[in-house]
Amino acid sequence: MFLWGTATASYQIEGAVREDGRGPSIWDTFSHEPGRVRDGHTGDVACDHYHRWAEDVALMAGAGLNAYRFSIAWPRVLPSGYGAVNPAGLDFYDRLVDALHERGITPVPTLFHWDLPQALEDEGGWLSRDTAGRFADYAAVVAERLSDRVDMWITLNEPFVHMVFGYGLGMHAPGRTLFLDALPVAHHQLLGHGLAVQALRAAGARQVLVTNNCTPVWPASGSEEDRAAADAYDTLHNRLFNDPVLLGAYPDLSAYGIDGLDVVRPGDLETIAQPLDGLGVNYYNPTRIAGPGADGLPFRDAGITGYPTTAFGWPVVPEGLRELLEGLAARYGEALPPVYVTENGCSYEGIDDQERIAYLDGHIAAAERVEGVDLRGYFVWSLLDNFEWAEGYHQRFGLVHVDFETQRRTPKASYHWLRERIAARS
Ligand code: BGC
Ligand code: BGC
Numbered sequence: 209m210f211l212w213g214t215a216t217a218s219y220q221i222e223g224a225v226r227e228d229g230r231g232p233s234i235w236d237t238f239s240h241e242p243g244r245v246r247d248g249h250t251g252d253v254a255c256d257h258y259h260r261w262a263e264d265v266a267l268m269a270g271a272g273l274n275a276y277r278f279s280i281a282w283p284r285v286l287p288s289g290y291g292a293v294n295p296a297g298l299d300f301y302d303r304l305v306d307a308l309h310e311r312g313i314t315p316v317p318t319l320f321h322w323d324l325p326q327a328l329e330d331e332g333g334w335l336s337r338d339t340a341g342r343f344a345d346y347a348a349v350v351a352e353r354l355s356d357r358v359d360m361w362i363t364l365n366e367p368f369v370h371m372v373f374g375y376g377l378g379m380h381a382p383g384r385t386l387f388l389d390a391l392p393v394a395h396h397q398l399l400g401h402g403l404a405v406q407a408l409r410a411a412g413a414r415q416v417l418v419t420n421n422c423t424p425v426w427p428a429s430g431s432e433e434d435r436a437a438a439d440a441y442d443t444l445h446n447r448l449f450n451d452p453v454l455l456g457a458y459p460d461l462s463a464y465g466i467d468g469l470d471v472v473r474p475g476d477l478e479t480i481a482q483p484l485d486g487l488g489v490n491y492y493n494p495t496r497i498a499g500p501g502a503d504g505l506p507f508r509d510a511g512i513t514g515y516p517t518t519a520f521g522w523p524v525v526p527e528g529l530r531e532l533l534e535g536l537a538a539r540y541g542e543a544l545p546p547v548y549v550t551e552n553g554c555s556y557e558g559i560d561d562q563e564r565i566a567y568l569d570g571h572i573a574a575a576e577r578v579e580g581v582d583l584r585g586y587f588v589w590s591l592l593d594n595f596e597w598a599e600g601y602h603q604r605f606g607l608v609h610v611d612f613e614t615q616r617r618t619p620k621a622s623y624h625w626l627r628e629r630i631a632a633r634s
């Protein structure tokens with residue numbers, strides 16, 4: 209069965225950040241720091257999904273969707289990151305999973321979508337190797353409760369974006385600006401992934417994936433310099449996270465003047481390269497790269513012109529999805545498991561969102577033309593307009609409009625269109 213779903217993330221939709229024993233996360237801390245998020249927005253209330261989940265599940269069913277990718281808030285389950293379990297936190301996801309099944313919707317939980325318990329950040333966050341083991345312990349707690357009703361699990365969401373925006377550039381929580389010194393965050397997240405796969409399987413999980421943010425990288429010109437820069441960027445954004453998981457090896461980082469990651473210990477790569485049942489791929493747009501960059505970086509973003517853009521200013525390049533997926537098949541061959549597009553979508557204003565329809569139609573059509581990839585699912589980001597990280601509530605990615613004053617949900621034109629599009633295919 210091909211999975212047609214939407215994707216969301218706990219901090220972006222749940223709200224209720226101090227309810228039922230939830231502990232603070234790094235996003236609670238960060239969003240309350242002045243100047244971090246546009247207009248001082250926070251996820252304190254967000255879409256109030258913690259209370260309105262039943263209505264939201266009904267919306268999914270109304271669109272004819274058969275899958276739902278959501279994330280579990282680690283600080284709801286383990287308020288201090290490890291140690292005492294908060295049963296009320298598990299109860300919330302337990303009810304949600306049951307409600308999804310009642311509507312014939314396959315639950316696809318992601319264990320980490322960036323809301324790290326603050327207590328773990330206080331001990332070093334993903335810069336600390338211990339966080340990897342804590343993550344596996346948390347995975348085991350959740351799987352023991354849910355694996356009888358959850359078939360498919362995703363460990364991490366976009367470890368690249370969490371490393372670069374959270375620890376490298378400081379635009380996301382925890383707001384560190386370590387530049388390349390953030391690289392241990394890649395390894396510790398990947399190690400956490402591998403350990404979590406083992407923990408999930410031990411607790412009865414049947415299918416396990418990881419979700420990476422991937423981008424086709426276009427050299428700005430045919431020059432030697434731009435091609436080398438594009439290759440260096442591809443290494444950092446794509447290969448650094450796909451190679452260890454699929455091939456059991458890190459790519460060559462010499463373009464960064466780095467001769468191997470010194471935090472890697474013997475056996476780590478074997479742990480990271482656990483066999484997977486699928487690769488989750490999030491695609492938004494290609495990246496055009498020139499060389500060299502500033503601050504000792506071997507690349508710079510040259511920008512893409514000549515395409516329509518979303519309200520976020522991101523270029524709309526549907527064929528990039530096909531290029532990306534076929535590129536993964538070319539690079540990984542037999543090592544590429546089935547692929548799920550676990551996020552694809554766009555920010556636009558308005559309820560009569562014809563641009564979103566055009567975006568989704570173009571990307572779904574491009575996915576349908578992909579050759580040589582066992583593509584098994586497509587998830588729209590997102591079900592609801594929600595808390596778009598550093599942009600607050602300004603970027604609206606939902607199929608369903610949310611009035612954040614009243615929490616009223618209004619399905620957009622794209623919601624109705626998607627229902628027809630799915631029905632026409634099956
Ligand atoms: C993230 C989402 C985010 C979306 C749009 C993805 O990188 O996983 O949390 O809302 O992009 O920016
Ligand atoms: C984040 C945005 C960020 C964007 C950059 C998204 O995942 O949510 O805040 O600007 O990535 O690509």
